[in-house]
Amino acid sequence: MNQSLVSFIAFSLLAAMVYLLGLGLINCRRIIRGDWSDENVNATEESSFPIWMQWLAASVPQMQIELSRIRRDISRAGIYAPDALERLLAIRNGLVWCSLFSIPLVLILAPSGHFSIVAVGLLIAVVFYALPGLFLNARGRVRAGGILGAIPEILDIISMCLSGGLTLEQALPRIVEYSPHVSRDLTNELKLVVQQANASSAGTAFHQLSERIDEVELRSLAATVQHTERLGTDMKRAIDSLSQSIRSTLKTDAEARANSLSLKLLFPIIFCISPPVFFVLVVPPIIKLRDHFQREFLPTDTRQALEAGGQTPSTPPATN
16 A cells, blocks of 8 residues: 555656656747747846746856856847846756656656666756757857848948938938848847947947857947947948958858768768668669579479479479
């Protein structure tokens, strides 16, 4: 009876852990996508963060370099909520602790195979520890690449506005109106640039943009705008030169990826395409050679019977 009660409690706790793991993965996906649903987190206001989630976020030690990398990925992914880092750390640490607490529960329900159960549990904990960061980094890289690909077209429009007699501060709102046709992510960033430019200057706003996206080309754009504002040089010529430079860099990167495609295709060709081709080309000749040698080593009367369409006798004929 006691053993049955212990097993029932362990099974109930294990089911609760599995439910918490699923709930944590769903919330982690929402954070990475920036979808806060009904919470409606405002990026300009401090939101109430529960004490227990603060403790959970700090329950696993973090190096400063890792925290800096996560903050960079959060900004590159377009997540501007003030508590996004704490929420992500809390959910990730919750996944890790649920995986570790599930190990003794599984050991109670399945006493055999202790080493394998512990090893699998630790492996799952490591996967849950690394998975949110990997997905966040991938989302940030894709979003930054899309923004960078749309920057040359936006710079061309800024150049047209400057040639028409507008200042950069006056051109930015018109760029925001056109940018949804180019990139929605860039539109969100340009809205922040317009707000920051109205509060300080365009150079500072583009510098903050380069800090959020963390791309060399955007840092060059921020340095160009700051340089022209400080020295009063021709901004249109500088922006045209920067646009051509970014296009040249994107073209070079595309050519480099195209040139490396042959090397990347080598492994699928070797492991996926070559075995069936080898089977189709080699196996039929081998079968024909086998049949040929079998016929050559058969007795004369048996071979003649096979050629005439007869059946091979069960016992070879006696030879004198």
